[in-house]
Amino acid sequence: MTDVLIAGGGPAGSSLAIGLGRAGYSVELHEKSSFPRDKPCGEGLMPAGVAALDRLGLRVEGAEFLGIRYHHEGLTAEGWFPKVAGMPEHGLCVRRLVLDRALFGAAARTPGVRAFEGSVVEALVFRSGAVCGARVNRTDRPARLVVAADGVHSRLRRLLGLEQLKSGTRYGLVAHFGLASGVHPGEFVDVYLGKRHEVYVGPLPGRELLVAMLAWRDWEGGGFMRTVSMHPRLAGILRGAKLLGEIKGVSPLSGEARARAVPGCVLLGDAAGFTDAVTGGGMTQALLSAELLAAHLQKRFSADVEDLLVFDRARQRMLADYRRLTAIVLAAAARPFVIPAMLRVLKAWPGLFSHAVGVSGGMRRLF
Numbered sequence: 001m002t003d004v005l006i007a008g009g010g011p012a013g014s015s016l017a018i019g020l021g022r023a024g025y026s027v028e029l030h031e032k033s034s035f036p037r038d039k040p041c042g043e044g045l046m047p048a049g050v051a052a053l054d055r056l057g058l059r060v061e062g063a064e065f066l067g068i069r070y071h072h073e074g075l076t077a078e079g080w081f082p083k084v085a086g087m088p089e090h091g092l093c094v095r096r097l098v099l100d101r102a103l104f105g106a107a108a109r110t111p112g113v114r115a116f117e118g119s120v121v122e123a124l125v126f127r128s129g130a131v132c133g134a135r136v137n138r139t140d141r142p143a144r145l146v147v148a149a150d151g152v153h154s155r156l157r158r159l160l161g162l163e164q165l166k167s168g169t170r171y172g173l174v175a176h177f178g179l180a181s182g183v184h185p186g187e188f189v190d191v192y193l194g195k196r197h198e199v200y201v202g203p204l205p206g207r208e209l210l211v212a213m214l215a216w217r218d219w220e221g222g223g224f225m226r227t228v229s230m231h232p233r234l235a236g237i238l239r240g241a242k243l244l245g246e247i248k249g250v251s252p253l254s255g256e257a258r259a260r261a262v263p264g265c266v267l268l269g270d271a272a273g274f275t276d277a278v279t280g281g282g283m284t285q286a287l288l289s290a291e292l293l294a295a296h297l298q299k300r301f302s303a304d305v306e307d308l309l310v311f312d313r314a315r316q317r318m319l320a321d322y323r324r325l326t327a328i329v330l331a332a333a334a335r336p337f338v339i340p341a342m343l344r345v346l347k348a349w350p351g352l353f354s355h356a357v358g359v360s361g362g363m364r365r366l367f
């Protein structure tokens with residue numbers, strides 16, 4: 001019988017498969033899509049995520065960024081990643097097409113891991129009330145432990161009755177642009193804070209730019225291109241740029257779980273809960289959580305819910321500061337009258353902004 005069956009070959013599932021395979025476990029990794037597959041995302045990997053990739057021995061092509069820069073009606077504040085021992089001082093903007101394929105490919109090459117594309121985990125299989133495997137492409141596959149790493153709108157979370165029924169009020173739209181000649185993509189992730197929306201802009205290799213718009217459902221300023229054009233600096237950068245591919249959307253942005261473990265199964269990555277992309281650390285937190293779960297299972301391999309909850313408590317402690325910061329930034333972004341004051345404070349105290357960017361980067365504790 002397989003030790004661990006993982007549903008979902010995103011950053012959480014693939015990096016867990018690598019960690020467990022290297023530790024000598026037998027792993028099945030099932031991904032419903034085929035690579036290269038895209039995923040709407042801001043594509044900014046924070047320094048702690050870059051460090052996690054290093055620990056996996058993975059190098060992926062990306063564009064380094066030095067921090068976050070907020071813009072609002074002519075005001076600008078720069079938050080540089082702080083210097084922290086053992087961490088890179090930069091994040092990496094990387095196409096999900098590239099990152100996810102590299103991670104899944106590395107998992108597939110790891111001894112002990114069998115990785116399947118086009119492989120849909122349709123249901124869970126139970127024995128005596130505990131999960132004992134999954135139905136994949138109409139076949140039951142037994143496993144000692146099942147990990148649901150199937151993303152923010154997790155089907156397995158729903159099937160387990162763990163869905164937190166709280167509907168999200170935000171959505172995201174993402175597009176890529178090829179810049180006109182002579183325009184430099186920049187060294188920061190630029191965030192344009194507007195009324196009931198933000199626009200994130202990340203530099204990518206090959207003179208490409210990632211533009212992601214996050215908005216509340218009541219944002220009435222128009223669609224993606226109209227919203228982008230409301231920010232004069234950004235409109236200038238995009239003058240003459242070419243839209244590459246389609247504009248892709250995600251709605252709602254969030255998804256929460258009532259509980260994150262049941263006998264025989266544990267939720268991982270966005271499937272375990274995702275509040276919002278406003279602080280841009282989702283991929284990093286998915287990689288770090290996967291690393292934590294692999295280490296936990298190496299210490300004590302058990303599908304017992306009490307043991308899985310030991311991991312879950314450690315994960316919640318690890319994520320707590322990042323989640324607090326996300327709640328603070330989201331509350332501020334929701335109130336347009338707060339934004340100018342917030343930017344003035346961050347501009348006047350660059351050390352404070354750098355500290356906050358360090359927390360979102362997975363490099364520092366909040367207090």
Ligand SMILES: Cc1cc2nc3c(=O)[nH]c(=O)nc-3n(C[C@H](O)[C@H](O)[C@H](O)COP(=O)(O)OP(=O)(O)OC[C@H]3O[C@@H](n4cnc5c(N)ncnc54)[C@H](O)[C@@H]3O)c2cc1C
Nearest residue numbers: 008010011012032042043044121151172269270281282283
């Ligand atoms: C608009 C937007 C902007 C964002 N910006 C950033 C950012 O700048 N930086 C950042 O770090 N994070 C960002 N995030 C968050 C980030 O995308 C997620 O946190 C991250 O992808 C979580 O990884 P994951 O492996 O948990 O889930 P996913 O990456 O969603 O992977 C889940 C995988 O499971 C597969 N799957 C689903 N159902 C099944 C099934 N039944 N069987 C088999 N496979 C299945 C899916 O195809 C997918 O490949 C953003 C998110 C959004 C929506």
